[in-house]
Amino acid sequence: MALIAPSILSANFANLTEAFTLLNKGQCDYIHIDVMDGHYVNNLTFGPPVIGHLRPLTEIPFDVHLMIENPERSLEAYKKAGADILTVHTDATTHLHRTIQKIRNLGMAPGVALNPAQSLEEVRYILRDVDLVLLMSVNPGFGGQSFVPQVLDKIKDLDKMRKEGGYSFKIEVDGGIKLENAKEVVDAGADILVSGSGVFKTQDPIATMKEFKEF
Numbered sequence: 784m785a786l787i788a789p790s791i792l793s794a795n796f797a798n799l800t801e802a803f804t805l806l807n808k809g810q811c812d813y814i815h816i817d818v819m820d821g822h823y824v825n826n827l828t829f830g831p832p833v834i835g836h837l838r839p840l841t842e843i844p845f846d847v848h849l850m851i852e853n854p855e856r857s858l859e860a861y862k863k864a865g866a867d868i869l870t871v872h873t874d875a876t877t878h879l880h881r882t883i884q885k886i887r888n889l890g891m892a893p894g895v896a897l898n899p900a901q902s903l904e905e906v907r908y909i910l911r912d913v914d915l916v917l918l919m920s921v922n923p924g925f926g927g928q929s930f931v932p933q934v935l936d937k938i939k940d941l942d943k944m945r946k947e948g949g950y951s952f953k954i955e956v957d958g959g960i961k962l963e964n965a966k967e968v969v970d971a972g973a974d975i976l977v978s979g980s981g982v983f984k985t986q987d988p989i990a991t992m993k994e995f996k997e998f
């Protein structure tokens with residue numbers, strides 16, 4: 784059974800408490816929080832102060848996806864704000880291995896993210912150190928984009944690398960996932976499905992989350 788991580792990027796930012804009420808009722812596995820800095824991606828969302836205010840609204844773990852440059856400068860702030868998983872992009876930090884170690888030493892689960900056109904080779908030598916590999920299935924920066932189909936082969940290849948290396952990291956896939964294509968993503972080897980518009984832009988987000996859980 785896949786784990787589901789709804790992304791609040793598609794929720795109403797002026798009423799995040801309502802979104803959290805839905806998430807608590809929908810019993811998802813993680814809450815995916817997309818942090819964008821206006822540099823690594825053009826968009827700007829929120830950072831540690833907002834996340835810190837959201838933390839008391841739920842006990843569901845926070846899966847924080849940093850689409851920011853030089854994330855190593857603010858890891859402590861995300862820990863203090865209540866992040867459980869902290870994921871950084873390979874091309875946003877100069878010393879990836881050090882950043883990953885620091886995330887773990889701070890008591891969070893480290894994740895590493897790759898954009899659609901990036902090769903799995905970029906993470907080969909960090910696989911033993913991470914709890915999660917996030918494969919972007921859209922280019923980062925916006926919700927509501929279409930799934931990039933060649934990522935399905937990438938998930939399969941990463942799953943193969945995981946089995947061959949005896950690793951235990953989870954494979955998270957992020958972008959363009961809806962109920963309609965979730966099965967092929969899970970069949971390819973994904974453990975965690977991120978979905979923003981596929982949850983929040985549906986008529987009944989609680990029922991949608993329940994359906995997702997059945998994959």
Ligand code: DX5
Pocket residue numbers: 790792793815817848850921922923924925926927928957958959960977978979980981
């Ligand atoms: C994109 C974000 C995604 C986004 C997914 O930069 O990392 O998490 O919220 O949104 P959907 O599911 O609408 O593609």
Ligand code: ZN
Pocket residue numbers: 790815816817848957977
């Ligand atoms: Zn994300």
